[in-house]
Amino acid sequence: MPVPFECETSDLKARSTLCSAERLHAETHGSVSSEAAEPDRKDVGNPRSRNGWLACYAAGFVAPTLCTALIWPLRDRFVSSSILIFYLLGVLLVAARKGRAASFLASVLSAGAFAYFFAPPIFSLAVADIENVIALGAMLTVAQVTGALVEALQIQVGIAAQRESQAAALYRLSAALALARHETEVIETAVRQLHEQFGVRAVLLFPGRDGRLRYPTAPPMPESLRSVDLTAAECALHPELGKSDMPLYHPIEGSGSVFGVMVLGGQHSVGASRPQPGQDAFLGLFRNQIAQALERTRLAEQAREASLQVEAEALRNSLLGAISHDLRTPLTRIMSAAGILAEQQDQLTREEQRELSTFIQDEAERISELTTKILDMARIAGGTIALQREWNTAEEIVGATLNRLDRMLEGRPVNIQLADTMPLLWADPVLLQQVLSNLIENAIKYTPASSPIDISGNRTADGLKLEVADRGPGIPDGFEARIFDKFFRIEPESPHGGAGLGLALCRAIVEAHDGHISATNRTGGGTVFTLSLPVHEPPAMAFEEGADP
Amino acid sequence: MSPNCPLILLIEDDPQTRRFLNTSLAGWGWHTLETGTGRDGLAAARSARPDLVILDLGLPDIDGISLIRTLRLTADIPTLVLSARGRERDKIEALDSGADDYLTKPFSTGELAARLRALLRRSSKPEDTGEPFVAGPLKVDLRHRRVYKDSVEVRLTPIEFRLVAMLVLHAGRVVTHRQLLKDVWGPDHVHDSHYLRIYMSQLRHKLERDPARPRYLLTEMGVGYRLVGDE
Numbered sequence: 001m002p003v004p005f006e007c008e009t010s011d012l013k014a015r016s017t018l019c020s021a022e023r024l025h026a027e028t029h030g031s032v033s034s035e036a037a038e039p040d041r042k043d044v045g046n047p048r049s050r051n052g053w054l055a056c057y058a059a060g061f062v063a064p065t066l067c068t069a070l071i072w073p074l075r076d077r078f079v080s081s082s083i084l085i086f087y088l089l090g091v092l093l094v095a096a097r098k099g100r101a102a103s104f105l106a107s108v109l110s111a112g113a114f115a116y117f118f119a120p121p122i123f124s125l126a127v128a129d130i131e132n133v134i135a136l137g138a139m140l141t142v143a144q145v146t147g148a149l150v151e152a153l154q155i156q157v158g159i160a161a162q163r164e165s166q167a168a169a170l171y172r173l174s175a176a177l178a179l180a181r182h183e184t185e186v187i188e189t190a191v192r193q194l195h196e197q198f199g200v201r202a203v204l205l206f207p208g209r210d211g212r213l214r215y216p217t218a219p220p221m222p223e224s225l226r227s228v229d230l231t232a233a234e235c236a237l238h239p240e241l242g243k244s245d246m247p248l249y250h251p252i253e254g255s256g257s258v259f260g261v262m263v264l265g266g267q268h269s270v271g272a273s274r275p276q277p278g279q280d281a282f283l284g285l286f287r288n289q290i291a292q293a294l295e296r297t298r299l300a301e302q303a304r305e306a307s308l309q310v311e312a313e314a315l316r317n318s319l320l321g322a323i324s325h326d327l328r329t330p331l332t333r334i335m336s337a338a339g340i341l342a343e344q345q346d347q348l349t350r351e352e353q354r355e356l357s358t359f360i361q362d363e364a365e366r367i368s369e370l371t372t373k374i375l376d377m378a379r380i381a382g383g384t385i386a387l388q389r390e391w392n393t394a395e396e397i398v399g400a401t402l403n404r405l406d407r408m409l410e411g412r413p414v415n416i417q418l419a420d421t422m423p424l425l426w427a428d429p430v431l432l433q434q435v436l437s438n439l440i441e442n443a444i445k446y447t448p449a450s451s452p453i454d455i456s457g458n459r460t461a462d463g464l465k466l467e468v469a470d471r472g473p474g475i476p477d478g479f480e481a482r483i484f485d486k487f488f489r490i491e492p493e494s495p496h497g498g499a500g501l502g503l504a505l506c507r508a509i510v511e512a513h514d515g516h517i518s519a520t521n522r523t524g525g526g527t528v529f530t531l532s533l534p535v536h537e538p539p540a541m542a543f544e545e546g547a548d549p
Numbered sequence: 550m551s552p553n554c555p556l557i558l559l560i561e562d563d564p565q566t567r568r569f570l571n572t573s574l575a576g577w578g579w580h581t582l583e584t585g586t587g588r589d590g591l592a593a594a595r596s597a598r599p600d601l602v603i604l605d606l607g608l609p610d611i612d613g614i615s616l617i618r619t620l621r622l623t624a625d626i627p628t629l630v631l632s633a634r635g636r637e638r639d640k641i642e643a644l645d646s647g648a649d650d651y652l653t654k655p656f657s658t659g660e661l662a663a664r665l666r667a668l669l670r671r672s673s674k675p676e677d678t679g680e681p682f683v684a685g686p687l688k689v690d691l692r693h694r695r696v697y698k699d700s701v702e703v704r705l706t707p708i709e710f711r712l713v714a715m716l717v718l719h720a721g722r723v724v725t726h727r728q729l730l731k732d733v734w735g736p737d738h739v740h741d742s743h744y745l746r747i748y749m750s751q752l753r754h755k756l757e758r759d760p761a762r763p764r765y766l767l768t769e770m771g772v773g774y775r776l777v778g779d780e
Contacts, residue, residue: 361657364655365657368655371655388637388771390726390742390746390771391742391743391746392746393746393747393749393750395750395753395760395761396746396749396750396753396768397770398761399753399760399761399762399763399768400767400768400770402761402762403762403763403767403768414762416761416762418761424743424746424747428771429770429771430637430770430771433770538743539741539743541743541744541747
């Protein structure tokens with residue numbers, strides 16, 4: 001007889017018998033009840049299984065009685081072997097329906113009935129005819145064999161049902177675990193599923209920084225902590241120190257190492273029993289799945305941390321690169337100019353002295369601007385962007401940006417076309433100024449000194465649009481989206497310096513405003529940067545103004 | 550001390566910066582008084598009655614913001630704040646605590662001179678002298694409540710006029726959004742920044758030659774507005 005887990009054959013067999021009896025009973029009523037499909041917990045000591053036994057005996061009694069009653073009026077027409085086949089048919093039906101015990105009862109009663117009513121001498125249990133004795137023996141044997149076969153089949157049906165339900169439970173578990181994104185969610189899911197499937201309360205323990213297990217700070221079921229013994233759990237965590245003899249403390253094993261302990265308990269909980277010995281292997285599968293899910297989230301978390309570190313490192317290197325390149329150049333100039341002024345003052349004409357001083361002043365201002373920019377970048381790139389939103393007019397932000405860049409623009413033509421229908425912007429003006437500033441600075445950097453910059457603003461169907469356009473070299477094909485990536489530069493060795501952060505910052509700021517930024521090549525040459533921002537309904541003005549003073 | 554030669558109190562803990570400021574101020578013909586701590590600075594402000602205080606916010610002994618408040622309470626002396634912190638919130642806090650203007654380090658001496666002159670003008674010229682404010686094509690006559698652009702009178706609404714008057718009274722200095730909203734619309738409206746934006750836009754369209762690139766009504770992004778004249 002095939003059994004799934006060898007160690008618990010007898011136990012399983014008993015329960016499988018019960019469960020299959022129950023299942024068949026349910027089938028005769030036209031449907032498989034949910035209890036039948038979930039055989040693990042609910043069949044032990046269930047009164048319905050007693051009814052099942054009763055039905056067995058009833059069937060074993062009714063079949064021969066019925067056969068006798070049917071054949072009695074026709075006894076003269078049939079030879080005794082035909083009558084025996086009729087009885088055998090009844091026994092087979094009982095065997096098929098009710099298993100070995102019922103068929104045994106039916107065969108014994110049938111044999112008795114045949115001997116008493118049909119086999120001469122009639123009305124006596126004695127059988128005179130040797131032929132009839134052989135036939136009777138054959139019937140009893142056939143009934144026994146058939147009953148045993150049917151029962152084996154039923155046990156297999158039961159096992160299949162149990163496996164199906166276990167597979168379904170495992171599937172439910174893995175589906176639920178797959179949804180969990182963080183370790184706490186995995187733990188919550190695991191504890192809930194263990195409770196639903198086995199009726200146990202579970203606690204998952206993990207070592208803290210010192211390597212010792214700690215009680216969870218936010219257990220999903222706090223009352224279950226009462227019975228948790230950390231010392232016993234430590235034994236489970238370190239199996240190499242000696243086997244733990246506590247059956248309820250299970251190590252959570254990842255690939256190659258034990259990284260936690262699962263404590264199962266709560267046999268006091270209503271309607272639930274301790275996990276049966278027969279379920280150990282199944283529970284083991286559960287634990288494996290949970291361990292895998294935990295390991296998955298841990299690895300994901302580690303990967304995330306690693307990538308954050310890499311990004312922070314790249315950011316730092318990039319900023320350092322920009323600082324060393326962009327700051328050292330003007331600093332070198334200042335130091336040499338100041339050195340000349342300090343050491344050769346007597347030999348310099350008044351005009352030369354003035355020139356050197358102006359030079360120092362200009363370079364120092366460049367450093368100052370750069371420092372501000374690098375600090376801004378570090379501030380915004382370092383963390384999430386906290387918006388200080390205010391109501392603004394696009395015109396004001398454009399105007400303030402151009403004022404800030406006045407020196408860099410050096411009289412370059414700037415055409416501003418802002419539609420009168422431009423609504424107020426609900427935005428962080430300082431950050432938006434930063435965006436425009438970066439875009440305009442880019443245009444200044446990459447176009448000749450007299451090349452115009454066009455700034456326009458329009459209301460669109462679903463928001464508003466601000467465009468900064470130049471007549472520069474444009475963007476090489478395929479780079480339109482990539483230029484907004486952090487540290488991306490079209491020409492990494494270009495003399496314009498820069499860390500490849502400016503446009504990435506622009507995108508971060510615009511996206512923080514639920515907007516969108518894109519770059520396209522302009523018809524007739526050049527680049528257009530387009531900011532699309534959503535429009536918010538400004539609050540009403542609480543007053544109306546009338547006449548002039 | 551002659552009235553032509555203003556006395557400036559310099560409260561700054563970095564000796565190098567103090568020395569360089571001292572040289573610059575002397576070069577512009579101003580007297581200076583130096584202290585390295587807030588405590589000494591406060592004592593000097595009480596005893597020497599300077600015309601102007603230059604205050605570094607990052608002093609070792611007293612928190613800059615509380616020093617501004619104390620200075621404002623004990624002696625109504627114009628205060629220019631120097632700060633290495635460039636965040637708008639710090640600027641607004643300093644200005645709303647009573648500072649008259651701020652400069653973020655590093656700054657150029659030209660910028661410093663312009664700010665100091667604007668502050669001294671205000672202190673030497675009480676607000677009700679009635680001299681019209683003139684900047685380029687713009688002329689604001691507060692006493693007669695008239696505003697001209699290119700010698701043509703511009704008609705302003707009462708609120709526009711109150712706004713421009715407030716800026717004229719603080720000409721050359723930054724006025725925070727909060728101060729403007731409180732003075733022009735009243736204390737209930739200090740958070741209604743959209744009023745200010747709309748009216749400032751209207752004012753620029755009436756008073757500036759190119760409202761998209763204002764020359765006189767300048768924005769201190771995230772902080773407030775500044776009306777500047779021709780320097």
